[in-house]
Amino acid sequence: MADTAVHTADHGAHGAHVTSTGLSNNKLAMWMFLGSECLLFGGLISTYMLYRGRHGSGPGPNQIFDIPLTSVSSFVLLMSSLTMVLAVNSAKRHDDRGTNLWLVATGLLGTVFIGGQVYEFTTFYNEGLGFTTSLFGSSFYTLTGFHGVHVTVGIVMLLSLVGIINRSRIPGDKAEVVEMIGLYWHFVDVVWVVIFTLVYLIPA
Amino acid sequence: MSTTAEHTHDEAAHDHDGHEAHDHDHPTDGYFVKTAIILAIVTALETTTYWWEGWFGEDVARFATPSLLIMMAIKFFMILLVFMHLKFDHKLFSLMFYIGLVLAIGVYMVALFTFKFFAS
Numbered sequence: 135m136a137d138t139a140v141h142t143a144d145h146g147a148h149g150a151h152v153t154s155t156g157l158s159n160n161k162l163a164m165w166m167f168l169g170s171e172c173l174l175f176g177g178l179i180s181t182y183m184l185y186r187g188r189h190g191s192g193p194g195p196n197q198i199f200d201i202p203l204t205s206v207s208s209f210v211l212l213m214s215s216l217t218m219v220l221a222v223n224s225a226k227r228h229d230d231r232g233t234n235l236w237l238v239a240t241g242l243l244g245t246v247f248i249g250g251q252v253y254e255f256t257t258f259y260n261e262g263l264g265f266t267t268s269l270f271g272s273s274f275y276t277l278t279g280f281h282g283v284h285v286t287v288g289i290v291m292l293l294s295l296v297g298i299i300n301r302s303r304i305p306g307d308k309a310e311v312v313e314m315i316g317l318y319w320h321f322v323d324v325v326w327v328v329i330f331t332l333v334y335l336i337p338a
Numbered sequence: 339m340s341t342t343a344e345h346t347h348d349e350a351a352h353d354h355d356g357h358e359a360h361d362h363d364h365p366t367d368g369y370f371v372k373t374a375i376i377l378a379i380v381t382a383l384e385t386t387t388y389w390w391e392g393w394f395g396e397d398v399a400r401f402a403t404p405s406l407l408i409m410m411a412i413k414f415f416m417i418l419l420v421f422m423h424l425k426f427d428h429k430l431f432s433l434m435f436y437i438g439l440v441l442a443i444g445v446y447m448v449a450l451f452t453f454k455f456f457a458s
Contacts, residue, residue: 155430157428157430157431161431162430162431162434165431165434165435166434166438168434168435168438169434169435169436169437169438169439169441170438171438172435172438172439172441172442173438173441173442173445175442176442176443176445176446177442177446179446180446180449180450183450183455184450184453184455201385201388202385205381205384205385208381209378209381212374212377212378212381213374213378215374215377215417215421216370216371216373216374216421218421219370219421220367220370223366223367223370313423316421316422317422320417320418320421320422321422323417323421324414324417324418324422327410327413327414327417328410328414330384330410331384331406331407331409331410332410335384335385335387335388335406336402336403336406336407337402337403
């Protein structure tokens, strides 16, 4: 039975599984997942676009957004993509120390971004924009909140990965595991690129 | 950002079925740093559009939205192709992602047209 299976547990020189496509099934699944995430964020972004002018007597986007602050947050998230890709390269060189260093740096930059988002939400709330204040408020908090949750999940994955690498608990190709978490992290950054432009910079 | 000589670090990238494994061919750290610098510059340019009306007047400011959309697309594809390695990886990975992306853009553009978003 073992010799007939295309997807065997047979590991190659780099710990990769033999598959019918010759590609990593895990990586293929990750790309499919990211493709499906486009539909999730597409729905949230288009809902926001429809409702951004519906703020009634509450504060609207042009009165409430702090563009310099959000620009700094965007820059921080962008740089976290750089540190993430450097972590992937370190993992491919089998440099565990470098991998851990860049993963921690990515997690810290992500934490700074989340800190900025918490500050922004708190400020907006104090200025009178609650979740149920208006359709604008609901769609804005839902969209950016979902993104924030994705970043938070990414930070947890990054820090967990550091712990797992330190304990040498990754069977097979370590670089591929780092790369897959990297793909998720870059996707979160790509989504923010779209949100930053469509939500914050293009006037309502 | 474009020199192919920088695409080094081959790891004997051949799989067990005779297919060439493109996903083992990846660029150097310097290549990624250059990409990040370009992304940072584009982000700075994006941010300046917020003040275009005050600096240059309404005639120039009306080009802010199309400029922003172009810069957004540049950043989007630079991250996708370089940081996420789609440029260097097997085309099947690209296909998996682009199916979702094209479907999302198509469905939600129809939704926005249905709600007359572009008419307002």
